Each structure stands twice: as structure tokens, then as C-alpha cells.
Amino acid sequence: MKIERTRKLVLGAMIVAFFGVLSLFNTYTAGMIDVLLCFVLVIPMAWYSYHYKLRDSLTVGFAATCLILIVGVPYFIISSLSSILVGIFIGEALKRELGKMSILCGVFLIYLLNNIVLFEVLSGLVGIDLVTDMRDMYEGIIRIAPELAQAFTVEMMLSLIPLMLILVSVLEMYISVMFCQILLTRLGVVFPGQFHLAAMHISQKYGMMLTGVLIVTYILKSFVQLDFIVFEYVSVIVLFVFALQGLSLAMFYSIMKQKRSFIFIACLLFIIPGTQVVFIILGILDIFSALRQKILYNRDTNE
16 A cells, blocks of 8 residues: 555656656747647646546646746646646546547547637737637738639638637547557557547437538528628538548548558548548438448448
8 A cells, every 4th residue: 555655646746747848848849849739738748647546646737837836838728627627537537437439529529728828818928819810821822822812701711710620629639548558558448439530430329410400500591691700600610520531531441451551531522622522422421321331231242
């Protein structure tokens, strides 16, 4: 018992010291890799939270936060706090054997709250002005394609800020969970299934719900003439989910066919404007058909 308590204290002190070293390193490098360092911070915190009680994890997290407050810069302080919370949440969720969706939703909400605080509430403190940056981006787009100025105004560009925060939070969520699964499984931590994008598969039940939401928003916009920006956000998010499902199917097919280079090609195509329509169609087919089962059956038959 005494040995275990000593081990817990030593490991906690090591994690706090590790956070302090990374904070100093980030300060000396002028924050060039602060985003990457914040993802790294999640891993030791998640491991510690998985093995020890919540009270112990919160104590280590509080000590690490105090140390980062002393040696860190404002942006890194706020981002590292969210990394600590994400690490504690992931560790506790795995320890309590929560499902994949619960873990993803919890991590997403933490990152979304962090981005709202970082880019909206404390933007002046960290030296980030999203409105000015979006205006500059808009002017750059218009210089390249002046014909877009009539159909796409600067107000429309600024209205995309909440949607951008949501999509950034989704990306951060996926990277953090994937980093944790890749490294922590090698340390004996058990995860509730694969979080690889190729393993993502929305059930027909949730697919019907998303489709229903898309149809309702379309009716409200086109026929009832309710032109609220929130409807645009909902439509983009649903279509983005369908497109991700299509990308997941492409990755799954590449892995089953043992053609890993296709994964890179699929990711490259995914970010090219206009190709998302193909991924949306693939995603809908994947949800409402048995394409994956057919791919698996053909692979087993060929073997």
C-alpha cells in the first residue's frame, strides 16, 4: 500500500515536471509547435487518470496547471488546460468502460468550449482576432476570384466562424483520441473498439435521423422561407458527416484490398473542392446498404 502510494506520487510529480518542461520548450521556441505539444500533453494525463482515482488525477492536473501558469505563454496556458481536461476525461471514460460515442462526444465538447473561450472570449489576451483574419481571408479570395463578390459577401464569410470552430473541434477530438489509442494500447490500456476513421460506421437509425434533419432544414429554408444561419450550419454539419462516412468507406476498402496508398489518395481528394459530393454519395450508400459486408465477403471469397 505504501509502495503504491509512493509510486503514485512519483509518477504524478514526473507528469507535472514533464508538463513544465514542455511549457518551457514551447516558450523558448516562440510557440511554433504549441498545437502539437498540446496533443502530446493529453497522453500522460489520460494514462494517469486511467490507473488512479479521479481525485489524484485532478490534483496532478491542478499542479501542472499552476506550473504552466508560471512558465507558459497565454495561448499555451489555455490550450494546455483543455489538454489536461481531455486527458482526465479519456482516462476516466476508459476506466468506467464508456462507449466510443460517449468518449468522442465528451472530448468534442471540451475542445469546443476551449475554442470558444480561446477565439471569442479571450481573443485579445492571446492576440487572435478571428474577425480580422476572416476579413483578410475574404479579401484574398475576392482578389483571386472577383466574380464571387456578388454571391458571397463578407458578412457570409464572418457567419462561418461558429461553423469553423465546430469543425476545428471535431478535428482536435479525432487527433487526440487517435494519439491516445495508438500509444496507450501499447501500455495495456483497453479501448472500446477502434477509433480509426476506417472503422467509423453510422447505423441506419442515426442515418435516418441525419437525413430527416437535412430534409426538415431544406423544407424550412425553401418553402417556409425561414432563412436562419443556424439552418446552414446544420446542413453543412450533416453533409460533412456523410462525407466523412464516405471517406471512411474509401479507407476501409483500401485496407481490405491492402492498398494503403489509396488512403492517401482518398484524403487528398477529400480536400479538393467539388469532390465532397462523391464522398457524400458514398457515405449515404455505406449507411443504407451492405457495401462493407460485400467487401468483406469478396475478400474472404478470394482468399
